[in-house]
Amino acid sequence: MSSSDPVPTPVAALDAPLKKRDDMTKEEREEFDPLPYQWRQELGDVDVTVPVPKGTRAKDLDVKISKKALSVGLKGKDKILEGELCKDIKVEDSTWTLQDQSSLLIHLEKVNKMTWWENVLTHHPKLDTTKIQPENSKLSDLDGETRGMVEKMMFDNQQKQLGKPTSDELKKHEALARFKAQHPEMDFSKAKIT
Template sequence: MADDDGGGSSKLAPSTGNGSKTDRYSWTQTLADITLSIPLPPGTRGRDVRVTFGATTLRVTVTGRDTPLLDDPLHAPVKAEDGMWQVDADAGTLEVYLEKVDGASWWPRAVVGEPEVDLGRVAPENSKLSDLDGETRALVEKMMVDQRRRAAGLPTTDQQAAAAAAAKMGLKLDGGSGAPGV
C-alpha cells in the first residue's frame, strides 16, 4: 500500500475511509472521529475485552493474554469520555470509536509510531450547509448566490452594494469595476 507516485514519498495511500491497515488493526476517519477495527483471538467474547480510553492513549487487553492487543499513544487527543467500543462477533473484531478533540483535521496515523498516510490524497466527505456555524454558512451561501449571479451575467452582491452606495453619493461606477467614473 506504499505510495508509489514517483515523488519518493514513503507515506501510504489512504484506504477507503481515509485511514489505513496495519499488522495490528485497521482504521478509518472523518474530520470528527476515528474508528479502529482490531482483530480478536478466536472465541473472544465482549466480557473478555477491556478497553481503556485516555485523552491521548488507548489500551486494549483480552483476558488470558499476557500482552495487550493495543497499548499506544494516539496521534492526537480524543474525547475519552465519549469513547465507545463493541465486539463484532461475526467479523471477530473489536470496533473502537473515538471522537477527535480537534474535529476539523485529518490524522496521518491512528497511533504514534505507525506509518503515515498521505493526507494530500484523503477524500473528504461531503459537508452540508446545516453542519456549518452561522458565520461560515452565511459566507458559503453568499458565495453560491454570487456564483449564480455571475453565471447569469449579473453583478455580484458586492458589486451591487458598491453601485448602490455610489448612487447615494451621486457617483456612477465605471463599467462594473467598482471604481467611480470620472
C-alpha cells in the same frame, strides 16, 4: 565457496516450529504484524477494528480511551495495542463495541474535524494524507454553522459571476437604504459603499 553458490540454510532453522502470536514477545509481534488492527477515517471520525480471539466477551477486554491515548488488551495479557493517538479526540463521543465476539470496533470522534490523520498511534507507520481522495459530501452532511458558511460562499460566487452584489454588499445597501429612509433631510448623492 564462490559468490554464486547458494548460502546453506541451517537445518535447525528449517525444523524450528513457527511461534504462535501469543507466544511471541511484543517486539516479535510488531515485526511480524506491525498493525494489529485495521482503520478507516472520515474528516470527523476514525474507526479502528481490532481482531480478538473468537468467543471474547466484553468483560474480557481492557479498553482505555483518553483524549490523547488508546490502549486495548485482554485482561491479564499483553496489550494488543497501546500508545499516543495521532491527534486529540472527544472522549465523551468516542465508543467501543464488541462484534460477533471476534472483533472490537473503536469509534474515535476527532476534535479537529478538518484534518486527516496520518496514523492512529504516533509510533505506527504514517500515511501520505495528500493522496486521500475524500468522497463528495452533501450540504446536509455538514453541521449548521459550516453549512451556512458554504451556502454563503456559493451564493457570493454565483453573484460575482453574474456581476451582482455579494451578500455582504447587499447588507450594506439595505443598511444605507434604511438610514436614508430615517434621514430624508440628508444628501446621499455622493455616498459610496465600500
